[in-house]
Amino acid sequence: MGELKQTDHALSENDQARLDALYERLSTEREGFIGYPCTARFDYSPLYRFLEFSMNNVGDPFVESNYHLNTHDFEREVLAQFMDFTAAPTNQSWGYVTNGGTEGNMYGLFLARETLPEGIVYYSEDTHYSVNKILRCLHVRNIMIKSRPDGTMDLDDLRATLRIHRDVPPILFANIGTTMKGAIDDLAGMHEILSDLAIGRYYIHADAALHGMILPWVDRPQPWNFAAGIDSIAISGHKFIGAPFPCGIALAKKKNVERIGRSIDYIGSLDTTLSGSRSGLATLFLWYALRSVGREGFRERVATCLEMADYAIDRLEVVGRNPWRHENSPIVVFDRPPASITTRWQIATHDQIGHVITMPHVTKAHIDRLVADLAALELVEAHAS
């Protein structure tokens, strides 16, 4: 009996046709992909040969594992780069490559709960919907804080809330770029409140899914990272960097991680990560992107994206859509367009707003076509009335 190969089992014609149709559909949909924070174009073809391995980064990336088909050494390099980007304290930080932003946020809140078991989580109205789910899974007490109209956490509400609960250590969930408006919560303001109320025990987790790979490359970033007093952070890999599958990074202070680590014999490693099996391929793709694009490459990409965001504002202004954006954010918010536009351009909406996100693949041609669609719609509506 010879070696079993996947090619020994061919697809039926019908199944092959389905795959071809899927490829066509995805290729078409990518052309109108301007409403979600994911880079739609990248080239990882030099890594395709690694698809033949059953890679698995199970366990702690800093501890040798019995599962040798891994990319732990590359993972440590990726983490070292992100620790540098986020000003994580040297030799006092730890992290791992996650399955995406939600896992990174869950990890941060898990550490927070283990560090402050009696703590209450405070998060703003504009926080990503998945955080509610995480809080429910972790069974941690939580209170939502109001948001300001621009999407940032209302610090007056936070102050008043913390004042009432001064006896319970707060776990602050800070948005470093909200999903809909790209708003960055005021970390300095949060620290000021904690100081004013003489709250000494607290934990701050930062959700920097998209903006965590933007703020390292701008001249005047808002306070957002470990230098601004956070305890952990989650950054997505498939968003600004771009990848064909969801992935991300979780970073935290080592002293908090050591609290939860325990040894497991089965893989001969430390059980410090939320996921058991973890993608070795995701690590490799992130490493490749970081090494090939490089710091200057990302700086240029970010500058281009922000210029494109300004272009989008100029053009959307012309058709009366009241566009605006936060500093250092490629999320351009404007008046909610009708369903025909949101479907065609895959524009996320909430209440009375929609947004386009000028990710690296978004060009002036995309914006011009969107604006033309909006203008045409206006003409039709005017004609109808």
Next chain:
Amino acid sequence: MSTRTAWKQISVVGEASPRFITNLIEVLADSQINIETLDSDTVGGTGVALLTVDRYQDAIKALTLAGFPAVGEDALLVRVEDHPGALAELARRFDEAGIPLLSVRIVRRGEGWGVVALSTPRTEEAVALVENCLIGTS
């Protein structure tokens, strides 16, 4: 109060407008879900519909997909004046009463009032505690 446990109530929150209830009914009708009871309330500029249906899970799914924030029976909806620290004051009431409160979530705000969802494992006692601001009980 007994309706919460017996009939699996769903609360739906949206902008208070004449179309709010109509749209809601249309969404459920399109999914062939029968409404057994329907009550409505207004909090500031927010409309709140309280309903029981024959297919609870399907209704939650259909309403959510149609863009209506639907809150299941495991949460209590209360009206709260919109001022800094309002939710913390509410949470403090639970602390003082010794009733564990797991989450306090703003569902919608407008015109000086907020609709807030509370989650607690001791629903019956919680209902009594917030009776003065509970939405949908008479």
